[in-house]
Amino acid sequence: MTYSQRDKQYNWHPYTQHKTAADFPAIVKGKGALLWDENGKEYIDAIASWWVNPFGHSNTFIADAIYQQLTTLEHVLFGGFTHDKAVLLAEKLMQLLPSNQKKLFYSDNGSTAVEVAIKAALQFNYNQGIKKTKIIAFEDAFHGDTFGAMASSGISFFTEAFKGSLLEVARIPVPTAGNEAKSKAALLELVKTNEYAAFLFEPLVLGAAGMVMYPPEELDELIAICNNHNVLTIADEVMTGFGKTGKTFAVDYLQNQPDMMCLSKALTGGTIPMAITTFTQSIFDGFFDDDTNKALFHGHTFTANPTGCAAALASISLLETSEMQQNIKEINESHKAFEAKIKSHPKVKTTRVLGVIFALEIKTDSEESYYGTMRNKLYNFFIQHGIILRPVGNIVYILPPYVISKEELQKVYETIVDAIEMI
Incomplete structure (x- = not known):
């Protein structure tokens, strides 16, 4: 056979x-x-x-970096420890990310990167005693298959069986040609309710929807609306990140920057599953407290895997050539x-x-x-x-x-x- x-x-x-x-x-x-x-x-x-x-x-360049890491330190727990490659990767990404991004949280795939962002948005408000339990996303979006990411996705047949078990998400039109005013009006109506913790979006291109594209000027206006109403913004760059749109990140086309970003896929050049969620300092500070219960209790065994970090460093160095x-x-x-x-x-x-x-x-x-x-x-x-x-x-x-x-x-x-x- x-x-x-x-x-x-x-x-x-x-x-x-x-x-x-x-x-x-x-x-x-x-x-x-x-x-x-x-x-x-x-x-x-x-x-x-x-x-x-x-x-x-x-790719032999990335493979050599992985081999060197595997024969030096293949893995060490990130709970209570750190390692050189996680530090070096964080420092490298800080040179490439928008200047408002200051903290990184490692996970293992695009869905979990989104999941971390959603959980952080909800808990950021909860830690301040603010009740915001809902998320805003685009119609026909796709953000992954874990429960928070799935709830935020608008492709219905992927999520039909789980309708009664999902986070409440309101959807707005994508601001493609002819829909710009509808998109802004729908977002404005939602954010005025003070019930929404975050607006999650694929910047400039909705991949699984069929590479639906919309202009950066429209996204800038949507982010501004969220900023004016204390709604956090999450850029899902899992697909668009690391050169796909012609710039390192799709948000590099913007004037207004998101509060959080989700990275995966090309991060390691297609070699080892890894993801990162990035945050502004103010979001991190919302968890920085003497009260242990205000910490972000999320993680998995292979968080910040050294071999994955080494692959990511090699991948980024290739991108920059x-x-x-x-x-x-x-x-x-x-x-x-x-x-x-x-x-x-x-x-x-x-x-x-x-x-x-x-x-x-x-x-x-x-x-x-x-x-x-x-x-x-x-x-x-x-x-x-x-x-x-x-x-x-x-x-x-x-x-x-x-x-x-x-x-x-x-x-x-x-x-x-x-x-x-x-x-």
Whole structure:
């Protein structure tokens, strides 16, 4: 039996209805933007394996940093101890983060980074004797699968089974073209009630919603509204962080900065699960007290894992190289050139580009569901042609490793055109 066949005996995959799923390709090797399965078939990883591998697979620079750390100190508990890599990573991030961010809290994935932020927002108010138990988020947002993050996500079929068990969250329209006034009015109405602890948002791009994009000027106004009404702001940069939008963080496009930020995915270059939630000094001070009960009681066994920190330090150093920054610019230019060619296609409804992110929406006669017929047909077509893309309904997006070659990227574009013609 092949690995792919043996996989079905034991493994339960994410976001998968196994009764209708086909056998999954078993990947045995990766290098750069390429992956190979057990049969030797080559795939271009055009979404950086769910947005985590900006520097490509089997990156030797990050691997060497991990090896050195594993043979020095693989792990030590962070409760009651610290270590050099956690300190060095914190110092490095402080050079890159907005100047109002002063404290870091380590966790292990994007959902828990969001969970920490939500818990901190609620307890920050509780510690002051203020009752604010609700959160504001965008419609169609996605923030993760743990309970607080899931409650804040607006993609209903992900959360339908848990409706009665979730934190109360109010949703406002995303301030895309034509919805700017509605978004601001909805937020203003909510914050005036003094019931909401925080506004949680994906800055500039809603990833799982289909790379929905909105301008920084609109987000600046929403943050200002929150600031004026003592509602904390949380930027979920799990997807957008570390160069995806063309800047290190999406919030680097803003004038008004969030109170908290959530980081993961590309943080370690796709090698070791790790996440960080960052805070302003004033939020940290809200937990700094002689009363032990006012501490933030959250953590897990692998908090600030030294090997993960070493991988993150190596990953950030790669991001800062002139070569990688040039790669990001060239991908952006390639996306814009492809957009100029494809946007007038009779089957294309809309296109959008930001940084290394490209998305197009295919015209349909009816509303296309998230995992509907068109999506599955497109996905299977891409896999058959050696391209890893995961369409969202009728939206096809590219978010490639920064090391993808021009030839590989061109093949992705050509395959998308062929897929559109096939629909």
